[in-house]
Amino acid sequence: MPGAPKAAIARGAAACLLLLSATLMSANPAEATTTAVACGDVLTTDTTLTADLTCPAGALTIGADDVDLDLNGHTITGSGTGNGLKATGRQGTTVRNGTITGFTYAIYIDYGGAVLTATDVRLLAPVDVWPGTVTFTGTRKDACLLSGIRLVDGLLTVDRCTVTGQTVLVRSSGSTIRNSALTGGTLTVSATDRGVFTRNVFDAFPMGLSNDSRRNLVQGNVFKNSPTAGIGAGETFLPQDANTIEYNLFTGNDIGLHSSSMLKHLIVRRNVFNGNKTVGMFVENSYGSNRAGPDPVSDNVFVGNGHNPSGLVDRQGQVVQGGIHLASRLAVIPPVTLRNNVGTGNAGHLIWAPPGTVADGGGNQGPCGPSPNPDLTCW
Numbered sequence: 001m002p003g004a005p006k007a008a009i010a011r012g013a014a015a016c017l018l019l020l021s022a023t024l025m026s027a028n029p030a031e032a033t034t035t036a037v038a039c040g041d042v043l044t045t046d047t048t049l050t051a052d053l054t055c056p057a058g059a060l061t062i063g064a065d066d067v068d069l070d071l072n073g074h075t076i077t078g079s080g081t082g083n084g085l086k087a088t089g090r091q092g093t094t095v096r097n098g099t100i101t102g103f104t105y106a107i108y109i110d111y112g113g114a115v116l117t118a119t120d121v122r123l124l125a126p127v128d129v130w131p132g133t134v135t136f137t138g139t140r141k142d143a144c145l146l147s148g149i150r151l152v153d154g155l156l157t158v159d160r161c162t163v164t165g166q167t168v169l170v171r172s173s174g175s176t177i178r179n180s181a182l183t184g185g186t187l188t189v190s191a192t193d194r195g196v197f198t199r200n201v202f203d204a205f206p207m208g209l210s211n212d213s214r215r216n217l218v219q220g221n222v223f224k225n226s227p228t229a230g231i232g233a234g235e236t237f238l239p240q241d242a243n244t245i246e247y248n249l250f251t252g253n254d255i256g257l258h259s260s261s262m263l264k265h266l267i268v269r270r271n272v273f274n275g276n277k278t279v280g281m282f283v284e285n286s287y288g289s290n291r292a293g294p295d296p297v298s299d300n301v302f303v304g305n306g307h308n309p310s311g312l313v314d315r316q317g318q319v320v321q322g323g324i325h326l327a328s329r330l331a332v333i334p335p336v337t338l339r340n341n342v343g344t345g346n347a348g349h350l351i352w353a354p355p356g357t358v359a360d361g362g363g364n365q366g367p368c369g370p371s372p373n374p375d376l377t378c379w
Contacts (some may be wrong), residue, residue: 071098
């Protein structure tokens with residue numbers, strides 16, 4: 001700087017260095033003030049735990065929208081009562097990286113609703129949501145664990161998690177469970193429209209799809225080791241409301257798929273039923289109605305079913321065993337359509353379908369009964 005006094009230059013340089021130093025210090029997260037979290041706290045800003053918490057009753061409450069709670073690898077432990085985290089009415093809540101255990105509910109959302117996302121959180125107590133929108137995801141194996149869920153009037157998304165215990169969805173249209181391991185529990189889906197359940201393993205975890213649920217897709221799952229039915233499915237009342245069960249593997253269950261309403265508007269196609277103890281598919285008319293649906297049971301494969309039967313008999317006194325077993329007290333109008341179902345190594349018949357219960361869609365391959373049956377031809 002020609003002509004500038006040396007002292008002025010020095011003072012300017014010193015001021016610049018001081019400003020730069022202050023800026024760097026304020027941007028350094030290590031210098032940020034932290035406040036210890038205590039049981040009973042209401043969180044209104046982003047919070048990171050610095051230690052485990054043990055709370056005799058309730059633990060934490062989300063008290064504002066858009067709060068991020070980072071458990072930071074820590075555990076919040078209760079004594080068997082209260083809520084680990086309550087988030088009623090709050091939008092944009094995120095929870096991540098830790099464990100909540102020992103409460104009546106790990107996460108509780110009641111009448112005010114909420115929108116909450118939990119990532120890599122192990123919840124060793126049930127989740128109760130009524131209503132709300134909740135998402136549970138895992139970024140690594142066993143990082144997301146759910147110990148039972150009840151969700152009413154809301155939306156659930158589960159992706160890459162392990163689920164145990166009872167899971168109940170009521171009026172939870174659009175909900176999704178995918179890429180997850182469900183073990184040692186049950187899934188009940190009621191009054192739910194357009195749910196998607198795909199690429200899961202249900203191990204000793206039967207699924208129930210009630211007759212007031214519509215347009216749900218159950219696709220690409222494994223249902224195994226259930227002492228009852230891998231899936232129990234009811235009817236829907238309009239053709240456009242049909243639920244679809246496709247591309248699944250049913251193996252090692254007592255019954256692979258059970259329907260008590262003659263498959264009215266239930267599409268069952270391209271599944272594999274392998275080694276189910278009593279029967280691959282048991283379809284009955286337990287309510288005495290003569291209604292059924294023409295939606296086909298088609299392109300399914302039945303291998304080695306019925307070799308360890310439970311002794312179950314249908315309403316006509318016929319032993320239930322083999323691949324597909326249809327049973328009704330009345331002629332079914334319209335009857336269930338069977339098409340291109342094939343099988344081998346099943347104990348009993350590939351298809352048991354008394355006259356009046358079945359319509360032949362062609363291409364069924366395997367022993368059928370009773371014989372003669374003018375309604376069904378098997379190659």
